[in-house]
Amino acid sequence: xxxxVESGGGLVQAGGSLRLSCAASGRTVSTFAMGWFRQAPGxxxxxxxxxxxxxxxxxxxxxxxxxxxxxxxxxxxxxxLQMNSLKPEDTAIYYCAARRTGSTYQLAPGYDYWGxxxxxxxxx
Numbered sequence: 001x002x003x004x005v006e007s008g009g010g011l012v013q014a015g016g017s018l019r020l021s022c023a024a025s026g027r028t029v030s031t032f033a034m035g036w037f038r039q040a041p042g043x044x045x046x047x048x049x050x051x052x053x054x055x056x057x058x059x060x061x062x063x064x065x066x067x068x069x070x071x072x073x074x075x076x077x078x079x080x081l082q083m084n085s086l087k088p089e090d091t092a093i094y095y096c097a098a099r100r101t102g103s104t105y106q107l108a109p110g111y112d113y114w115g116x117x118x119x120x121x122x123x124x
Contacts, residue, residue: 001027003025006095006118014122020120022080023078024078028077035048036097038092040092048061048081051104061106064083067086091122097115099112
């Protein structure tokens with residue numbers, strides 16, 4: 001089993017930055033692909049970013065491309081999401097997810113493990 005715990009969320013003004021962390025425990029996720037998803041009130045969960053097992057490939061939602069960066073430190077069993085130039089529409093609960101297959105993937109049903117989420121609120 002893999003447990004995922006997100007941290008780093010909070011309240012920030014538009015244009016600001018936040019760095020989310022996702023710490024994995026229970027086993028190493030160094031061979032897993034990892035992803036970030038988000039869910040705003042009244043909306044479905046949506047894909048944000050994904051990274052392959054080695055960190056050499058990343059994919060992003062068009063809405064965050066150029067502003068967000070996903071990265072990983074396999075030695076620390078941790079994945080990060082650096083969020084810059086935040087907008088009010090980025091307000092959501094952000095979830096970390098792990099996928100046993102190591103390649104990047106954008107669909108939520110393809111992930112095997114999920115964290116509890118961390119709230120990000122961007123004020124205008």
